[in-house]
Amino acid sequence: MRANHASFDVFDAVFAVIPWPALMLGHDGAVMLTSEEVGVPAARPEPPPSLRERAGHYIAALRGEPPWLTPQEVDTTRALPSGEEVQERIILRRTDWGACLIVMAQTELRQLTGADIQAARLAALGFMVAGVCHEISNPLTSLHSVVQLLRSEKRPDDRVLEKGLSSIESSVKKILDISRRLVMFSRVGEEPRSQFAVDVAIDEALQVMRQEKLLDRIELQWSTDASALVFGNTGQLSEVFLNLFLNAAQAMDGSGSLSIRTVDAGNSVQVIVSDSGPGISEAVLARMFEPFFTTKPTGQGTGLGLAISSEIVLEHGGTLKVERSPAPGASFCVELPRERP
Ligand SMILES: Nc1ncnc2c1ncn2[C@@H]1O[C@H](COP(=O)(O)OP(=O)(O)OP(=O)(O)O)[C@@H](O)[C@H]1O
Ligand SMILES: [Mg+2]
Numbered sequence: 001m002r003a004n005h006a007s008f009d010v011f012d013a014v015f016a017v018i019p020w021p022a023l024m025l026g027h028d029g030a031v032m033l034t035s036e037e038v039g040v041p042a043a044r045p046e047p048p049p050s051l052r053e054r055a056g057h058y059i060a061a062l063r064g065e066p067p068w069l070t071p072q073e074v075d076t077t078r079a080l081p082s083g084e085e086v087q088e089r090i091i092l093r094r095t096d097w098g099a100c101l102i103v104m105a106q107t108e109l110r111q112l113t114g115a116d117i118q119a120a121r122l123a124a125l126g127f128m129v130a131g132v133c134h135e136i137s138n139p140l141t142s143l144h145s146v147v148q149l150l151r152s153e154k155r156p157d158d159r160v161l162e163k164g165l166s167s168i169e170s171s172v173k174k175i176l177d178i179s180r181r182l183v184m185f186s187r188v189g190e191e192p193r194s195q196f197a198v199d200v201a202i203d204e205a206l207q208v209m210r211q212e213k214l215l216d217r218i219e220l221q222w223s224t225d226a227s228a229l230v231f232g233n234t235g236q237l238s239e240v241f242l243n244l245f246l247n248a249a250q251a252m253d254g255s256g257s258l259s260i261r262t263v264d265a266g267n268s269v270q271v272i273v274s275d276s277g278p279g280i281s282e283a284v285l286a287r288m289f290e291p292f293f294t295t296k297p298t299g300q301g302t303g304l305g306l307a308i309s310s311e312i313v314l315e316h317g318g319t320l321k322v323e324r325s326p327a328p329g330a331s332f333c334v335e336l337p338r339e340r341p
Helices: 005-017 051-061 106-110 114-152 158-186 198-211 234-251 305-315
Strands: 022-026 031-034 072-079 085-095 098-105 194-197 218-222 229-232 256-265 268-275 319-322 331-337
Touching: 005 022, 005 031, 005 114, 022 051, 031 051, 051 072, 051 085, 051 098, 114 158, 158 305, 194 198, 198 218, 198 229, 198 234, 198 256, 198 268, 229 234, 229 268, 229 331, 234 256, 234 268, 234 305, 234 331, 305 319, 305 331
Parallel strands: 218 256
Antiparallel strands: 022 031, 022 098, 072 085, 085 098, 194 229, 256 268, 268 331, 319 331
16 A cells, blocks of 8 residues: 555644654655644654754664665754754654655653653554555455445355355454454553563473474474573564564475574674575565565455564564675574663
8 A cells, every 4th residue: 555645644643642743754765745734743852953954864863775775763953043962862663655754753752751752652553553554455345345245146156155255254264363462462560570581482482383393394403592592572582583484484385494593792792593495685685674565365464563563673662674695595683782771
């Protein structure tokens, strides 16, 4: 789905739930709309230049390729016309129209409370709303027409009935998959964080893979490392690893090799997950973190795996990146801080 009038309606809804100034960027990095332009009152009154005029400064501070499409959080310093300096944190998240950039003043950051963290999570969900409406409208339309068709046949024969029922089943499954993932993601607040060996989260994810018999034909190379401690929520991080392992298994069509390596990166720990699958094309690389982007057949992927995983990792003060290496297959790097960020 590309930016259209429907996106502009969604922008209003997203601006309304985000308590900070925000800019919507297109796939080309151009500013589509700012919260200032739709008259959302800012928490603190901003002197000129306008949010749109400041976009260049914010985009220049971003990292990645292309920077305006790489989910991240960076701190910047900006000089006001008065000569005074303001410290700002810019938060960038992917959306199906491109990206949303949120600008938080450092003074607000210092007082970041549980409610703010919840608001940020809700904002991330807000970005997904456009996609959710779009994604569930197809299976709902198909459900509606199958039901009407079955109704119109006085006594549908077994073949028609069977076809109708399996179509209903796959539409319902698609809607359930989306709603389950979003419900899990929308749980905020009650997730305790502590320091633990990252192996614990990796092992939890591998156990799920084993229970589902997804590792039977996969050669697993995992070098455990009890000294690789990270700070965070075990359950959420094991969900991140599970998404990466599932993607690897699916890319390899169930058989191949999966390697999990931990690397000591000083204050942080990197976990590198590599597979021997077909790798990732440039076209997919550009869009894979976008909510609802999937190359999998209907019913096999919601396209939320990487979007949710990268959101969880960013909330932990870490990063989730694709490793660009000449080796065949795909490789992902999850970097997590050892201590409370
Ligand atoms: N290891 C990988 N190898 C090749 N392509 C991958 C790999 N991991 C992800 N991708 C590509 O990125 C896309 C998005 O992945 P993501 O996990 O977000 O969604 P999904 O796997 O399609 O659906 P879901 O995770 O909701 O079941 C995939 O459809 C696939 O094209
Ligand atoms: Mg996935």
